[in-house]
Amino acid sequence: MPALYVGLMSGTSLDGIDAVLVEIDETRTAHLDAITAPMPEALRGEILELIGKPAGVDLRRLGALDARLGELFASAALELLSRSRRRPADIRAIGSHGQTLWHQPDSDTPFTLQIGDPNRIAERTGITTVADFRRRDMAAGGQGAPLVPAFHHARFASPGTTRVIVNIGGMANITILPALPERAPTGFDTGPGNILMDLHALTHLGRPHDASGAWAASGQVDDALLATMLADPYFSLQPPKTTGREHFNASWLQAQTDARPHTPPADIQATLTELTARSIRDAIRQHAPDCGHILICGGGAHNLHLMHRMQSLAAPLPVASTATCGVAPEWVEGTAFAWLADRTLRGLPGNLPSVTGARHPVILGTIYPGRL
Known part of the structure; x- marks a missing residue:
């Protein structure tokens, strides 16, 4: 019943x-x-x-x-x-x-x-x-953690296709659902999701987030700053791994941006958005090279600029919201x-x-x- x-x-x-x-x-x-x-x-x-x-x-x-x-x-x-x-x-x-x-x-x-x-x-x-x-x-x-991958497996697995479920909340995590049902799902936290973007928006816009990613879209990615951020040891750790505000927080962001004091705030926001998208993309490439379909959930699914960057970086793989499978991302x-x-x-x-x-x-x- x-x-x-x-x-x-x-x-x-x-x-x-x-x-x-x-x-x-x-x-x-x-x-x-x-x-x-x-x-x-x-x-x-x-x-x-x-x-x-x-x-x-x-x-x-x-x-x-x-x-x-x-x-x-x-x-x-x-x-x-x-x-x-x-x-x-x-x-x-x-x-x-x-x-x-x-x-x-x-x-x-x-x-x-x-x-x-x-x-x-x-x-x-x-x-x-x-x-x-x-x-x-x-x-x-x-x-x-993460614990949600067990539900992802029960709800979104598609035999014959390797699916990756990307949850973009404050932190971001992925669940890899193998094409072969006998293979065990895997997953881990890839790093920051919305947290750094939200902190930066609060400081410079006085708002808790960059609605739809419009501010980030107005800036340019600072490649040197992005490379420095991606050099953080967390990104090279092998799973299982989890992270949170204990690591990626306001102090971490301040330390990164202090090294690039002349980067305009909008460019930093664009770079933080790229950091989230690139770290997710890199994790999928390394740990799910046979991925055939990416589904996005979490609040990050409503950040239009972030979704655009995810789609560009993942091309030609299809990237869609979990809403296409009957569950609203939020x-x-x-x-x-x-x-x-x-x-x-x-x-x-x-x-x-x-x-x-x-x-x-x-x-x-x-x-x-x-x-x-």
Whole structure:
């Protein structure tokens, strides 16, 4: 029997909470409705401040942020249900990724930290909530991310054609779906997605992003600056690998642009756009040389200039949005965490060791029961 789920996702860009209503059965995942609840600017600022100064974390602020975000996630779920004319009793479970504060898989003691208290989500909504998806994979020796490739494989695999799914959020990641069904999917974070472009736009335009990439399109790529950026060691690391604001952040951007002080801001934006497109293209060429089709999801799919650069760099390969396969690009990640919640409740593994590097498949997440 089909069941209804809600997926909740807040990504690296911190622009809002995606809430997605999904119908799932054993053979099908159907997206029914979705909203994005804006992240209050003051709350976004507090989270960014916490991420920017991890050595000076105030535990009282951390605990309060966890609680406040939990309430915000719950409100987003309830708003979605109200809009969809559904009752909490209609929903089997919520899958909540939470908000990543820090992700450090490559250290003596690997760990990851997401906040957005799932106890509060379950209490406010009355709906069983599945959360804390990353840590079990890390406990099994994996990177804890990316986790969405398992859903990409279930939803977008096309036997006979090697497909690459490119998710461009704050960071960018790819999922390689082999043409041969017996071959395991692979995937990894390629590097920055929208994060550096957004930071630069905020500084110079006073806006959180470069709408449709129009500003970047007005500039010229600084080839020397691009070469310096692409020389960052992350790009040459072999997968499995993941990254985030811990590496690609305002300080990283400042260090790069300080070396080219006379480059006009629009040219820097064009170069940052090219960095995202080129690093994705290079990753596909190296790790999926037989790729026959590229599908783009995430907020970056709405950046027209970035999509143009992706299409130019990937030619003659076809590049399209996941909307051509029935899932709007902005709702793929939220749908994925609804799907992962279903996997957890059915006692099925949700990670792909061929992607994360875990020693074996594991059931992801912790279950927080709804009201009795």
